[in-house]
Amino acid sequence: MMIHTILDTDLYKFTTSYAYIKLFPNAMGTFSFKDRDETAYTDKFLKSLREVVVSLAQVALTTEELEYMASHCRFLPRVYWEWLSSFRFQPDKVKIYLDEDCHLNIEVTDYLYKATLYEVPLLAIVSEIKNQTLGNIADMDDIICKLSEKVTLSNEHQLSFSEFGTRRRFSFDVQDKVIGYLKQTSQYCTGTSNCHFAMKYGMKPMGTHPHEWFMFHGAQFGYKHANYMALENWVNVYDGDLGIALSDTYTSKVFLNNLSRKQAKLFDGVRCDSGNEFEFADQLVARYRELGIDSTTKIIVFSNALDFGKALDIQEYCRGRIRCAFGIGTNLTNDTGYKPSNIVMKLTQCKMNINQVWRECVKLSDDEGKHIGSEAEVQACLYDLKIAIND
Incomplete structure (x- = not known):
């Protein structure tokens, strides 16, 4: 089995699952797989994937x-973990097939508090089976030699980072050895997003919320109100815990324009997951200044396809203006000499209850070409938010 335990996933899958249970227990959604490299997969791969998905039921x-x-x-009540102990993955909820171009299609539809738990394990499985079949x-x-150089750079420059590499890891074993080495040698590794390895190595589990939380709010309450309502509802669930706000679901510019003084003061900081990190740092510091907030008391968590050299450049740029930390994933768990998979699973449709019509979900990335959703719905979202097409 490639997923050894239900904890072999990112912490924010559990925090988001509980938020759905508390506020939207009847909401349903579909998660859909996308390979940004449009890889052609084989029947051998498909057979292996289906076999492993069946084993998830155990x-x-x-x-x-x-x-x-x-x-x-402490931010998640014991009752959530007791519910989770009764949860089982249902392989029949996972639709898997290759289209006529041999592109991989995976869809999971269920109540959102359950559907969200499939995303990270499925991505990790796809990445590992792809390496096996190739x-x-x-x-x-x-x-370990390359990892040693990264850790040395981090230790020398007091570069704080977390391991975020589960979803696109080379394999479970590689991630295990990487985190074990970080635990032994790194002075500034603050934790891992993977709950299983956090438990195994006595590290802090890291994470807050994902794009899907904002995409759900955009689909249900309108794009203009999505960022504000998503953050308000997060506070309604967690009361100030898990205080790193994700900025780029509908572009960071829209997020910063909508960021209220209350939210800016309440949240510890912001996560930057796409776009130009240096420009974003300037924009966030300026927004804090507009709101009368000392930006040096806040933090940016950068997490967009980073390596340690770029992280060091960003840290130097932010020095004295705002604190920063880094979530580094693929560069830690899949720096193997082979091209890593560029794969995601995103919330593509949702409804508030079983009787409601499905509403399409959209994500507008700060990176060109990474918008998610049908062309018509993306255009509607851009129009609603008054974003020029080439912004």
């Missing part, structure tokens, strides 16, 4: 895991 939260998560995540073999000596 994955369950253990008593030991329940006790660990209940004691280490005959790619990880050279651990080479991986």
Whole structure:
């Protein structure tokens, strides 16, 4: 099995799942897979993927895991972990096929508090099976050698980072060895987004909320109100905990224009997951200044396809103006000499209850070519937010 435990996923899948349970328990959604490289997959790959997905039905939260998560995540009530111990993945909810161009299609539809839990495990499985079917073999000596250089740079420059690499890892074993090495050698690795490895290595589980939370609010309440309502509802659930706000679901410019003084003061900082990091730092510092907030008390978490060299440049740029930290994923868990998969699963449709009509979900990235949604709905969103097509 490539997913050894239900905790072999990102923390924010659980925090988002609980938020749906608390505020939108009847909401339903569909998560859809996208390979941005438009890879042609094989029947052999498809067969292996289906077999592993069937095996997910055996994955369950253990008593030991329940006790660990209940004691280490004070922001999630014990009742959530007790519910999770009864949760089982349902392989029949996962539709998998290759289209006529051999592009991989995966869809999961369920109540959102359950559907959200499929995303990260499925992406990790796809990445690992792809490497297996291509005959790619990880050279651990080479991986650790490169990792050693990254850790040395981090230690020398006091560069704080978290490991965010589950969804596009080379394999479970590679991620395991990478995190084990970080635990032994890194002075400034603040934790990992993977709850299983956080438990195994005694590290802090890291994460807050994903794009889907904002996409759901945009589809249900309108794009103009999505950022504000998504943050307000997050506060309604977590009361100030998990205070890093994601900025780029409908472009960072729209987010910053809508950011209220209350939210800017209440949230510890903002995560930058697309676009130009240096420009975003300037814009966020300026927005805090407009709102009368000392930006040096706030933090930006950068997480967009980073390596350690770029992270160091960003840290130097932010020095003295705003604190910064880094979520580094693929560069840690899939720096193997092979091209990593560029894959995502995003919320593509949702409805507030079983009787409502489906509403399409949209994401407008700060990176060109990464908008998610049908062309018609993306255009409607751009129009609604008064964003020029080439902005």
